[in-house]
């Protein structure tokens with residue numbers, strides 16, 4: 001297949017996340033695509049512009065939450081990436097809930113929530129990549145199948161290029177599909 005050169009821009013795919021933090025005691029949420037899983041230990045990472053309101057909150061408290069919105073929250077999710085908590089109260093968009101384990105708000109309406117304590121950070125070209133030890137994780141009961149998170153029920157939003165996409169179907173299982181090529 002002929003390869004075509006692209007501009008050196010990160011096109012994805014990326015998971016769409018809503019990162020939560022408390023700033024001066026007030027909940028705020030922002031849309032983030034840059035981030036995910038940092039290693040096989042329960043450590044998540046999110047990269048946030050240094051000037052974002054959310055960044056200020058993470059630096060103040062040492063905690064952040066990663067909330068995975070489902071497709072039905074697309075409009076609110078995109079809005080959280082359009083406006084800043086410096087000027088607009090984004091906490092009213094959702095019902096916030098908290099865990100006594102750490103000081104970051106989580107979003108009731110998101111089916112998956114991870115509460116993280118900052119364990120490392122790295123500045124990178126005007127952004128800070130925060131690494132967060134996962135200290136609590138929640139899922140909506142109705143998003144489980146056989147006791148495990150069901151990706152189709154969670155219905156996450158994937159961003160790629162200038163599009164948001166959904167996940168249509170399960171097509172296989174990790175550490176399984178390749179076995180047939182193993183000798």
Ligand SMILES: Cc1cc2nc3c(=O)[nH]c(=O)nc-3n(C[C@H](O)[C@H](O)[C@H](O)COP(=O)(O)O)c2cc1C
Pocket residue numbers: 028029030031032033034035047048049051052053054055078080081082083084085086127159
């Ligand atoms: C789809 C999408 C993805 C985004 N990803 C990131 C990201 O990975 N890191 C970042 O710093 N900002 C990202 N942004 C921009 C912030 O969400 C946006 O500037 C937001 O208004 C900052 O809000 P705050 O000042 O309340 O923290 C993204 C925005 C959108 C719409």
